[in-house]
Amino acid sequence: MAPSLATLLATASILSFFALFPKAASHDTLSLGSSLRVESYQTNILQSSDGTFSSGFYEIYTNAFTFSIWYSKAANKTIVWSANPDRPVHARRSAITLRKDGTMVLTDYDGTVMWQTDGNFTKVQHAHLLNTGNLVIKDSRGNTVWQSFDSPTDTFLPTQHITDTTKLVPTTQSHSPGNYIFRFSDLSALSLIYHVPEVSDIYWPDPDQFLYQEGRNQYNSTRLGILSDNGMLGSSDFADGQPLVASDAGPSIKRRLTLDPDGNLRLYSLNDSDGSWSVSMVAMSQPCNIHGLCGPSGICHYSPKPICSCPPGYVMRNPGNWTEGCMASVNITCDHYDKKSMKFVKLPNTEFWGSDQKHRLSVSFHTCRNICISDCTCKGFQYKEGTGSCYPKAYLFSGRTYPTRDVRTIYLKLPIRVSVSNVVIPHSTVFDSVLRHLDCDQMNKSIREPFPDVHKTGGGESKWFYFYGFIAAFFVVEVSFISFAWFFVLRRELRPSELWAAEEGYKVMTSNFRRYSYRELVKATRKFKVELGKGGSGTVYKGALEDDRQVAVKKLENVKQGKEEFQAELSVIGRINHMNLVRIWGFCSEGSHRLLVSEYVENGSLANILFNDKNNILLDWKGRFNIALGVAKGLAYLHHECLEWVIHCDVKPGNILLDENFEPKITDFGLAKLLNRGEPNQNVSHVRGTLGYIAPEWVSGLPITAKVDVYSYGVVLLELLSGTRVSELVEGSEEVHNMLRKLVRMLSEKLEGEEQSWIDEFVDSKLDRPFNYVQAGTLIKLAVSCLEEDRSKRPTMEYIVKTLLEADD
């Protein structure tokens, strides 16, 4: 069991307690009035009593010295603290002195004070280098009046406290401070920040996620972190007090936590035998997610190693050094700005994070383009089809390309005379084939792991593994909170802010995904009294939680997975959140019980409303069209936007629930993975899709792709239009699939003809006429294309959403 932060802190204080009574040693103390001189920098040093750390003058280059503390046993002196990291002193007459008044002062050759301890010092006795690497100044009563641990440079050492006021800044090769900061953010989250005059933004934890999703608790403002001797990094904002754990966690290894000049935070372990350092934990496993890595206007992409490139029309400002990024090869002067001489170049799957001049939602591409082109300072804009969200950019910072398709698109503004016809647009070439290899029963590949776990990447068979593999080769990570944190809520790739999320229809979380005890659920459902429905995966009961939330509790049957596997799967499903997907609030996994707790959806299933003559709800045309659109949005989200690329595998009216406004919510997504994985001879109709809705490739045994859901969606469209089950739609007793093929052939022939009256016959006679013929035509066309035998000819759900949005006016 990993120790909590409290334990780590206790260990730390015991260590510092012992540190108050050092063994008598000659070299670890600088007494009042004495100095270390730069001339004898090789011998005149302090050494901690166990020899681990040394302190003295360190030659950073000829005739330039810092007063530093370093690991003595590292092959090359590894600096862990410096008084003057970016203001070196000369090789002559410089000295560090513990003055009689108690201040410690670093003077340059001419006596200039380059650095000094500040504070209120009385009765100071000596300065003392502890075995922890902490240089402390103590008064006569043994109290510490100053310590180097309070003003770290680029490194935290075990037992050192990360507090509200401490921060790390990397030291660059040229001994100037880097553009990165590691500290507690304003939200009290331990953060990595890219900080330059134009922008200052957090890139760890992931700014496109809620803190909860990143395993953080944003309601603990204690602001205290600590690295233990065992290699565990704890912080007051880590959910459930769970520390991050080094891959080589354990005692008696010398460690350091360093913010490196590349903006990555790494935990290093020292190899005692050869004095080399190896990485045992890293904050950013995907380097392109580090902001500013390629400088202003630069783009980071994977090929598959991460590299920097300039966008079309831009050139590197300082060849050989990406810190300064790229600049436009032709300057746009705002004095004589002529918007007619501007054009846009599309950069697919690319984003420049932040620097939005405006937010516009539901605007046309043309409007967005106009906003940017009429403002000289706009460098380009991000536009998203479907939602019509528009983000004109003032700066092009933190550029990166996504390895997945259709994620974010940037339109870069360039003067017309800049030719880009032969310019290669930066792109990432890692994951191209991933989607094609998914299988509803085999979707357990570690795609969902945001951090690679080195122990699991051993196989290295897929491109994902390759991708993570190259990172793991350098950075070994084991992040325990990923696998099972209750604060996991949802993983939506692309939302820069909660506001945006809310506006786009993604509900902002108010309550946490959690585990329920069986007793709680027995109580909530009043001993499983009210049955809502029964399906292949189990029986659903109605219930009410203690906070009066109405829920549906599903008793899963046929779950053969062990507890941990089940919980891991659930932590994925529990993070999915979209207004057209049923919200999963939590689950129960006790003994043989496996239950899912999800939101209760008022109006029951679409199947019940559409096909059950006994109910007297009639869906009007608008309602049906809205259901078609909502279901498409939900599936598009599962297929394209959530990180896991969930294939539903059982899309049918029975799995589409309608809320009080008849807004559709898809249920049972993700269950394909939970039930009967890998067991032969399962009843196909239960486990993998439902007869009548399953795509032909199920039967022929081809690998399963998201296109199976597109096929089933096509069937649902036909049923929504006709108000009849497909199996009852065509007369005769042939196999459902053959009947469907005939129906589709007939529909596509009729679609080609001029005559329209057949639409009237096809559409549900219960509907008031006239209904919207154009929309009906669009739905039929979509249904026909969804039901293509050749799955590559079926459209994607994103395309369907786009088409429906265009028809929805």
Ligand SMILES: *[C@@H]1O[C@H](CO)[C@@H](O)[C@H](O)[C@H]1NC(C)=O
């Ligand atoms: C310094 O310490 C003395 C004795 O503890 C106290 O009286 C004095 O106010 C302190 N001065 C400052 C500036 O904190």
Ligand SMILES: *[C@@H]1O[C@H](CO)[C@@H](O)[C@H](O)[C@H]1NC(C)=O
């Ligand atoms: C790159 O340029 C920046 C600022 O211009 C400078 O601080 C840094 O040291 C340079 N890096 C290298 C490797 O030359």
Ligand SMILES: *[C@@H]1O[C@H](CO)[C@@H](O)[C@H](O)[C@H]1NC(C)=O
């Ligand atoms: C905040 O975190 C600290 C350290 O883990 C813990 O001791 C404290 O109880 C937490 N406070 C709250 C309000 O959760």
Ligand SMILES: *[C@@H]1O[C@H](CO)[C@@H](O)[C@H](O)[C@H]1NC(C)=O
């Ligand atoms: C330490 O270095 C030695 C010599 O390079 C190597 O043989 C040994 O495996 C290393 N130990 C660890 C724990 O990496």
Ligand SMILES: *[C@@H]1O[C@H](CO)[C@@H](O)[C@H](O)[C@H]1NC(C)=O
């Ligand atoms: C020490 O530094 C030298 C020169 O920078 C380098 O070649 C060597 O690999 C380093 N040794 C270790 C163990 O890091």
Ligand SMILES: *[C@@H]1O[C@H](CO)[C@@H](O)[C@H](O)[C@H]1NC(C)=O
């Ligand atoms: C663009 O303007 C900047 C600053 O005004 C200047 O340094 C740069 O050389 C100019 N670039 C070109 C290609 O004219």
Ligand SMILES: *[C@@H]1O[C@H](CO)[C@@H](O)[C@H](O)[C@H]1NC(C)=O
């Ligand atoms: C994924 O499933 C396959 C077959 O069901 C199994 O062999 C493999 O171990 C699983 N992998 C993981 C990471 O669970």
